[in-house]
Amino acid sequence: MNKKLGFVWLLWAIGLISFAQTPVKKAIYIIMDGIPTDIIHKASTPNLDRIVKEGVFLNSHVGGIRGDYRETPTISANGYAILVTGTWANKNNVWDNSLKAPNYNYPTLFKLYKDAYPDGKIGIFSTWLDNRTKLLGEDLPETGGIKFNYHFDGLEIDTQNYPHDNKSLYIKRIDAEVAMAAAKSVYKDGPNLSWVYLQYTDDVGHHYGDSPELYNSITFQDALVGLIYDSVKQREEELGEEWLFVVVTDHGRTPVTARHHGGQSDNERNTWMVMNKKDINQYALNYRTAGVDLLPTICGFLGVEIPADTQYELDGVSVLKEVDAFDLKASLNGNKSLEMNWNAINKEKDVQAEVLVSFTNNIKEGGKDTFQKIADVNVKEGKASIPVKLPKNSEFLKVVLKTPNNTLNYWVQK
Numbered sequence: 001m002n003k004k005l006g007f008v009w010l011l012w013a014i015g016l017i018s019f020a021q022t023p024v025k026k027a028i029y030i031i032m033d034g035i036p037t038d039i040i041h042k043a044s045t046p047n048l049d050r051i052v053k054e055g056v057f058l059n060s061h062v063g064g065i066r067g068d069y070r071e072t073p074t075i076s077a078n079g080y081a082i083l084v085t086g087t088w089a090n091k092n093n094v095w096d097n098s099l100k101a102p103n104y105n106y107p108t109l110f111k112l113y114k115d116a117y118p119d120g121k122i123g124i125f126s127t128w129l130d131n132r133t134k135l136l137g138e139d140l141p142e143t144g145g146i147k148f149n150y151h152f153d154g155l156e157i158d159t160q161n162y163p164h165d166n167k168s169l170y171i172k173r174i175d176a177e178v179a180m181a182a183a184k185s186v187y188k189d190g191p192n193l194s195w196v197y198l199q200y201t202d203d204v205g206h207h208y209g210d211s212p213e214l215y216n217s218i219t220f221q222d223a224l225v226g227l228i229y230d231s232v233k234q235r236e237e238e239l240g241e242e243w244l245f246v247v248v249t250d251h252g253r254t255p256v257t258a259r260h261h262g263g264q265s266d267n268e269r270n271t272w273m274v275m276n277k278k279d280i281n282q283y284a285l286n287y288r289t290a291g292v293d294l295l296p297t298i299c300g301f302l303g304v305e306i307p308a309d310t311q312y313e314l315d316g317v318s319v320l321k322e323v324d325a326f327d328l329k330a331s332l333n334g335n336k337s338l339e340m341n342w343n344a345i346n347k348e349k350d351v352q353a354e355v356l357v358s359f360t361n362n363i364k365e366g367g368k369d370t371f372q373k374i375a376d377v378n379v380k381e382g383k384a385s386i387p388v389k390l391p392k393n394s395e396f397l398k399v400v401l402k403t404p405n406n407t408l409n410y411w412v413q414k
């Protein structure tokens with residue numbers, strides 16, 4: 001064997017060995033718009049059912065934390081922003097569907113992915129063009145000019161070929177085309193990370209409320225989800241890849257009629273997440289998850305290293321990887337002490353964590369915050385009282401609880 005050929009053989013063998021050891025991991029999530037938790041259980045959804053059989057159905061929520069600075073309207077674009085930034089509206093700055101000024105200083109899942117893996121491929125297949133151009137900020141300097149390798153969207157602005165009708169049948173058609181394009185691209189191109197957005201169910205909810213029409217629209221969309229899932233399964237079987245497949249909704253709907261959304265009722269806030277993985281963590285097993293958990297979950301699965309600055313701002317935690325605590329709250333007792341409490345996942349085991357504080361919130365404007373450690377705490381205690389002195393004229397304190405497996409944060413206003 002000549003030397004050159006031997007080298008090629010060696011590369012091939014190494015490739016084969018590493019391929020056998022670690023399957024390539026890829027992730028895709030699908031938003032089915034505006035389907036309340038009670039209604040998803042009433043509709044016929046054979047495809048979601050088969051995914052749940054292989055994985056889980058998780059109860060989740062959007063709407064931020066009711067009554068505090070993180071409260072977030074249960075509106076569609078807010079729902080997408082929560083999922084894709086892992087933050088509530090006080091950070092991502094999406095307050096309605098107009099997407100006037102998303103705060104790109106809180107990077108999206110796609111930006112984090114591309115920063116970590118510049119050669120990785122990302123895709124978006126969407127019944128709403130603004131998701132790519134505004135929410136994810138393709139080509140904008142603020143997002144570093146992020147570019148999608150694969151996209152299929154914008155049909156809703158082509159009124160010639162998709163004339164708008166008052167029952168949103170054009171949206172139904174577009175959803176079908178979007179899902180078929182996604183299924184095809186997933187099979188053919190296999191993007192490392194992609195998002196599919198389907199809208200029809202929300203339109204039907206607005207037109208008819210809780211009704212057979214709404215259930216039928218869910219079943220229709222469920223079939224579209226099935227097409228995409230089939231592509232994923234086929235790639236897994238043929239190429240040995242491992243996919244995280246997530247289906248979520250962006251908000252619930254008003255009680256009784258289910259015609260509207262935007263408010264803070266349980267019916268509007270409560271959502272759900274279907275995932276093709278069974279090995280969820282103790283947090284997801286025992287508590288209601290949140291829309292903001294999607295980003296850390298997918299990043300964890302894909303091995304995306306999240307820079308500390310961003311990690312300290314995340315409002316969600318992974319539902320797959322081990323986490324130590326969630327739901328941090330803090331307040332100042334005069335200028336004397338910082339009172340903190342959180343929910344510890346393991347209330348028996350000693351786990352040391354650090355409390356960090358910053359007296360600025362520069363990251364919001366694209367700057368940097370300097371954190372200083374003020375205490376070590378035992379996570380299982382679930383609370384701490386720490387002496388703290390605010391600098392003169394300072395009205396603000398950002399608190400981070402840094403445990404071995406995750407971080408939590410809270411903004412304290414004097």
Ligand SMILES: [Zn+2]
Binds near residue numbers: 075077079250
């Ligand atoms: Zn919606």
